[in-house]
Amino acid sequence: MAAAAGALLPGDGIVIAGKLYSGVALTLDTCLLPHESAHCSPSRAHGLSARTEQQLRNRMCEMIQSAGILLRLPQVAMATAQILFHRFFYCKSFVRHCAETVAMACLQLASKIEEEPRRVRDVLNVFQHLKDAAGDRRRGPMLLDDGYVSRKSNVIKAERRVLKELGFCVHVKHPHKVIVMYLQVVECEKNTRLLQMAWNYMNDSLRTDVFLRFRAETIACACIFLSARVLQIPLPDQPPWFLLFGASEQDLIEISCCILRLYTLQCESLAALLQQVEEMRSILDAQYNTSKQAGLVSTTETPTAGFSPASKAGGFPSKVANLIYATSCGVLVFHMFLSQEEASESPHLSRAHLSQSSRRSLTCLCFRRSRSVSSPSPGRTKSHRHRQRERERARKKPYSSNRR
Numbered sequence: 001m002a003a004a005a006g007a008l009l010p011g012d013g014i015v016i017a018g019k020l021y022s023g024v025a026l027t028l029d030t031c032l033l034p035h036e037s038a039h040c041s042p043s044r045a046h047g048l049s050a051r052t053e054q055q056l057r058n059r060m061c062e063m064i065q066s067a068g069i070l071l072r073l074p075q076v077a078m079a080t081a082q083i084l085f086h087r088f089f090y091c092k093s094f095v096r097h098c099a100e101t102v103a104m105a106c107l108q109l110a111s112k113i114e115e116e117p118r119r120v121r122d123v124l125n126v127f128q129h130l131k132d133a134a135g136d137r138r139r140g141p142m143l144l145d146d147g148y149v150s151r152k153s154n155v156i157k158a159e160r161r162v163l164k165e166l167g168f169c170v171h172v173k174h175p176h177k178v179i180v181m182y183l184q185v186v187e188c189e190k191n192t193r194l195l196q197m198a199w200n201y202m203n204d205s206l207r208t209d210v211f212l213r214f215r216a217e218t219i220a221c222a223c224i225f226l227s228a229r230v231l232q233i234p235l236p237d238q239p240p241w242f243l244l245f246g247a248s249e250q251d252l253i254e255i256s257c258c259i260l261r262l263y264t265l266q267c268e269s270l271a272a273l274l275q276q277v278e279e280m281r282s283i284l285d286a287q288y289n290t291s292k293q294a295g296l297v298s299t300t301e302t303p304t305a306g307f308s309p310a311s312k313a314g315g316f317p318s319k320v321a322n323l324i325y326a327t328s329c330g331v332l333v334f335h336m337f338l339s340q341e342e343a344s345e346s347p348h349l350s351r352a353h354l355s356q357s358s359r360r361s362l363t364c365l366c367f368r369r370s371r372s373v374s375s376p377s378p379g380r381t382k383s384h385r386h387r388q389r390e391r392e393r394a395r396k397k398p399y400s401s402n403r404r
Contacts (some may be wrong), residue, residue, distance in 0.1 A: 033090060033212040039242065042093035047280050052273060056094055059270050060085060060103045064070060067107055067126045071118050075203070080172045081110035084204040091165045095281050098154070099274070100127065105158035111362065113170055120152050134270065141397040165392035172211075175202055175220035182220055186241050188233070197227040201259055208258045210305060214251060221247040229256075 014021045043053045061082045068078035084106040087100075104123050109120045125141050132139050142148050163170070179198050183189040201223040205211070210219055221242045230234050235241050242252060 017214050041090055042194055046093045046095040056269055057271050058207045060099050064103050064107050066130055070126045073116055077110045077116050079116040079174055079206055080113055081107040083172050083211050084210050086212050088162050094277055101154050101158045104155045105162055120155055135143040173216040175216040178220040194227050201226055205259050210255050210258050218247045218251050221245055222252045225252045226256040
């Protein structure tokens, strides 16, 4: 009876009606980065140094924070955008994807996740303003030219790529409320200096990858631990207070070192970092072309991974140059624009089967759902306007004439 209803076996799956099915684990632990993956990111595999990658993460997260402030986003949305940025670039390489475009896409996606949506145009203008301010240039909003259309399209494609690479797992647990709750447990919530410093350390830790390696509760304990050490505030140690929240002293020390290392990092300019990425991309492209000429790489492979996958070979036929879907009142209309040569090649769409006025276009009208596909019923031959006039005429008649 228990097997028929379904039983969960640890590590095996679910048994239903005597058959074993794989189980589904819905937990945030799968979002944590394995320890071995933290030192072999795709960017380092493409030749980018660890220092350059760390500086790129730092500068782009700083840019996301500044853009979020100008867009008047809540701090939770900016934190979500920075964590999504870190997650994406542990799946993909800085060499193959534009860091600025991905940063804009993550901020746009995070604004939707936290229910504070912003327009793509506003995000583009804010990032352009930050770049101009860094270069001591004063320019107005972006012009609606081809360059703007191209950048907007790239941001939308990058947003879809981020969702695809993360498997649509965009939930982020933030330690903002956890810090306040933990300070209440240790009876230090009235110490505003300790609370503010722990909050600041937590916001600065978003520029590192600690949110990908540790739980939010452990990071909250580390921020309180570091703030108490700096302010020389004693916390309970018999037993240690962080053991109550499932954290270890080794993890707290490692997180604290990552945060403090952030302040000693000598950051280069963003232009210099992007120049190093561009040089590494040129080297990889040259290696790819050399391998391609030697026949070691398939000619169908591309060296640069774009934001939109290429069309499959067995997709839509090439004879359909443009396909437009339009819905109106439950009616689906397809417009297929064909050239004269393509229409002559297709036997079922030849010139003999098309009228003179529709040789270049063919419109197929599908019936409404309420009607039969074969032929409309005889009782529904009246037009909608005719039936509407009849209803209006019946409403205008006096009540006595309508009574039987």
